[in-house]
Amino acid sequence: MAQVLEFKLPDLGEGLTEAEIVRWLVEVGDVVAIDQPVVEVETAKAMVEVPCPYGGVVTARFGEEGTELPVGAPLLTVAVGAAEGSSGSAASPSPSSASPSLSSSPSPSPSSGSGTESSGGSGNVLVGYGTGAPAARRRRIRPDRLDRAVAEAPVSVAPVVAAPVAEVLVAEAPVHEGPVPVVSPLVRRLARQHDIDLRRLAGSGPDGLILRADVDRAIRTVEETAAAAQVQAPVAAVVAAPNGVAAASDAERIPLRGVRGAVADKLSRSRTEIPDATCWVDADATELMAVRAAMNAATGPSAGPKVSVLALLARICTAALARFPELNATVDTAAREIVRLPGVHLGFAAQTERGLVVPVVRDAHTRNAESIGAEIARLTELARTGKLSPAQLTGGTFTLNNYGVFGVDGSTPIINHPEAAMLGVGRIMPKPWVYQGELAVRQVVQLSLTFDHRVCDGGTAGGFLRYVADCVEQPAVLLRTL
Structure with missing residues (x-):
């Protein structure tokens, strides 16, 4: 049976x-x-x-x-x-x-x-x-x-x-008595954004639970009613927006949901809660590029997989965080405490078809450049195919953002909340540079550090960024910490 x-x-x-x-x-x-x-x-x-x-x-x-x-x-x-x-x-x-x-x-x-x-x-x-x-x-x-x-x-x-979905009642529905049956905070926010009274909606979920689909239908009902009114009255094709800017009545609206919605919420929260500041410096990356070329040209039993520039920069970051642990931290706003974290879980920004994601290299402080590079490559492939798990996208303590791949020199990145800092890297370009007292063409990169001013002052942030730049210009400096 x-x-x-x-x-x-x-x-x-x-x-x-x-x-x-x-x-x-x-x-x-x-x-x-x-x-x-x-x-x-x-x-x-x-x-x-x-x-x-x-x-x-x-x-x-x-x-x-x-x-x-x-x-x-x-x-x-x-x-x-x-x-x-x-x-x-x-x-x-x-x-x-x-x-x-x-x-x-x-x-x-x-x-x-x-x-x-x-x-x-x-x-x-x-x-x-x-x-x-x-x-x-x-x-x-x-x-x-x-x-x-x-x-x-x-x-x-x-x-x-x-069962067929219940019709959404907007104007004539009785008002709910007691708590409104809504579980998702996203549904509540969507309703607030469109001035939808949740007390007047009939939920189609279990036990009358109001789902996002119910709110979406209510929004469409309001929009269709407004559109019908526009058809009956001689209105202009272009209406004035609340901010005074002319907006087409048939403008495309793209919902902020999924990965893009989560990123939007996180960036907004970062800008709202974190008093960030940014400092930057130009660095001569010629020696770093030469060292990378020598590493990848090695042959024989000791030769490993190719090492990327991002992997070298990630290893430099872990060495810098060991010297300046103030930046590997978060702020507990409720307790009014700075929480310095014992390990470095290094996030790196990756652009995918689904939007910007930040996979996390766990325990990056225990890895060498080769190990970090292999993990970055693995996580990047998972990001491109949309197979990253939630656990692989959370728990970061510091983020490395290589926006040079977009062909730009500099940026002021937004901190990945609740972290305390992010290092941004621009494109590496041949530029005129004073080298050993003479003008020469060198491989130059701009490095920028956005940091939470609550966890440290400019001296600490500047010291961190200067150490990163020194390692880029003279990779032998990094050998002292290996």
Whole structure:
């Protein structure tokens, strides 16, 4: 006898409260195995494949691609034990926790309910839901079997077909009494930005929970009403914006959500909370470039992989932070304390198709230039393919930003909150330079340091930047700290 189980969007960690459906990996009627990835979602920090904790037949999907769902909202329903005679196992579900989360461990964990272990699973194991069982091939069950599975499902389980979304009531809806059923702070902020009264919305989520889709529909209703009024009245094609600047009535609006929205929130918070200051210096990088060329030209058993300029600069940063630990810190505003951190987790800015991300090289202070370079290359590839996990994008203590790749010389970077400083590096260009008392053409780079003025004064920041510049101009200086 089939049992239909509901799988809800799990807690993806790092305080994330919602995710956007990017791509469904299964369809209604497909047979899935335990821990088989069923949907690809995008959070504010990463793209994640979500594995299903149940094995059986998919009977319903909740949400189209592009829909944003809060944690705990239904994702799909699975008829367990419905695929009679199929080669894929329709195992009984393992016991589930109230708020399942994705484990950061790359290896599968044993199921608390199945009593078996298997390898080769998705790797994204839901805590308390089962093992990393190998994913079965997608199979479409015959309609008659699907109907029979649905008919045999116990009455007490979740419905197999998503109920139609409730109409959003804006003007005529009764006002909610008591707390408004909203979980996501992003939904509340979106409503405030568009002057939507959440007390007058009918939520389409579980127990009347107001979702972002409900607010979006309310916004569209208001916009459509305004557009209809414009059609009926002779209005100009261009209207005056609140700031006095003319704005086209058909201007494109791009939602700030996902990675770009998270970056926007973080940069805004940095500018609001951190009293930052910037200092910069031009440095002669000719010797650094010569040393790098010599390192990469080495042959024989001792020759390792190629070392990038970014890796050398990262190693210089860790040496500078050892001398000036004030900049490897954060500020606890509630306690009014500066917290100096024991280890260096070095972030580096990476531009991707999904926006700017900052992967983090863990324990960079324990690595040499070759090890840092290998980790930067690995994380950069994951960033380009959208496979960075939230854990790989958080926890940084200092950031290195190489904006020289965009062909610019200088910048005043915004600190990556809650860090205390960021080193910016411009392009390395041949320029006229006074070298040993004579004018010569040298490889020159501009270095800029933006720092939190609460953690140190200009003397410390200047000392840090000058040490970095000295290592760039005379790499032998770095040998003293190795």
